[in-house]
Amino acid sequence: MIAGARNHKDDVAVPGEFFFTWGDFADVAALLYQMSGIHLTETKANLVYSRLAKRLRALGLKDFSTYIDGVKDPREKEERSAFLSSLTTNLTRFFREPHHFTHLGDAKMPGLVRRARAGDRVRLWSAGCSAGHEPYSMAMTVLEALPDAGRLDVRILGSDIDPLIVQRAATGVYSTEDVEPIPDTLRRKYLHRQGDDYSLSEDVRSLVSFRCLNLLGDWPMKNRFDIIFCRNVAIYFDGPTQDRLFRRFSDTLEDDGHLYIGHSERAQTEGLVADALTAYRREARNG
Ligand SMILES: C[S@@+](CC[C@H](N)C(=O)[O-])C[C@H]1O[C@@H](n2cnc3c(N)ncnc32)[C@H](O)[C@@H]1O
Numbered sequence: 001m002i003a004g005a006r007n008h009k010d011d012v013a014v015p016g017e018f019f020f021t022w023g024d025f026a027d028v029a030a031l032l033y034q035m036s037g038i039h040l041t042e043t044k045a046n047l048v049y050s051r052l053a054k055r056l057r058a059l060g061l062k063d064f065s066t067y068i069d070g071v072k073d074p075r076e077k078e079e080r081s082a083f084l085s086s087l088t089t090n091l092t093r094f095f096r097e098p099h100h101f102t103h104l105g106d107a108k109m110p111g112l113v114r115r116a117r118a119g120d121r122v123r124l125w126s127a128g129c130s131a132g133h134e135p136y137s138m139a140m141t142v143l144e145a146l147p148d149a150g151r152l153d154v155r156i157l158g159s160d161i162d163p164l165i166v167q168r169a170a171t172g173v174y175s176t177e178d179v180e181p182i183p184d185t186l187r188r189k190y191l192h193r194q195g196d197d198y199s200l201s202e203d204v205r206s207l208v209s210f211r212c213l214n215l216l217g218d219w220p221m222k223n224r225f226d227i228i229f230c231r232n233v234a235i236y237f238d239g240p241t242q243d244r245l246f247r248r249f250s251d252t253l254e255d256d257g258h259l260y261i262g263h264s265e266r267a268q269t270e271g272l273v274a275d276a277l278t279a280y281r282r283e284a285r286n287g
Pocket residue numbers: 035036037038088089090091092093096127128129130131134159160161162165213214215216230231232233236262
């Protein structure tokens with residue numbers, strides 16, 4: 001495209017097996033934004049084409065506009081899930097941005113251990129947990145400080161908008177390549193060989209529960225959280241959507257609770273004070 005020129009909606013956006021115009025791209029972007037808050041720019045046209053082409057092929061369709069009409073229909077639950085799964089980026093790994101787990105273990109766990117041992121409820125949330133590497137890394141960090149966490153009122157929630165990735169997370173089974181970033185001592189303690197793969201031990205798995213949840217929709221959880229990890233998720237949202245989300249996290253954190261976000265994200269929200277690298281402490285509420 002010539003700099004400054006606008007793409008015409010009837011022009012072909014990406015040439016290929018299936019007919020895909022800039023108008024189709026705009027429809028996909030609007031639908032995805034409405035469903036998830038994910039903001040797509042036109043630089044993502046090739047990515048959209050290649051990811052959704054697999055769906056068109058599977059359904060035996062010839063053009064994107066027929067596919068989009070189908071996905072717009074709220075009764076097409078299965079294809080709407082497949083659409084979301086195709087367009088979300090699920091890249092993750094165990095102990096990603098390890099300084100957050102060091103902070104959780106060293107700065108937060110001593111206080112949380114005291115509270116859990118006193119019979120208090122302790123709640124952690126991995127919001128946008130993808131295939132589970134993040135909440136399970138949190139669980140191993142918790143167990144290192146509190147080996148009997150499973151017998152106390154300590155729970156970790158992993159949630160994601162993508163139902164297929166949530167199902168995958170709940171299996172707790174990972175490839176050799178996946179488990180590579182887990183430190184040796186933790187691998188020996190919390191992983192068991194399962195054929196060519198590894199499964200997480202029962203004490204890790206039983207601390208974590210998973211649910212499918214759109215962060216932009218209602219949150220059915222009644223209680224506040226001590227710890228929220230929401231990393232590399234808000235980066236896909238536009239500014240106002242990010243601000244709204246961080247405000248809701250601030251409201252949902254216990255006093256002195258912590259929010260951890262991705263390395264390229266920033267939260268400038270009332271009640272949240274920067275405390276460590278991309279980690280924010282919830283200020284105490286008055287009264
Ligand atoms: C790049 S992954 C990040 C995974 C993990 N937090 C990490 O940092 O490794 C982003 C995840 O956010 C999820 N996501 C995107 N929009 C969402 C929304 N509106 N509500 C909940 N999850 C969402 C995607 O499905 C994807 O699994």
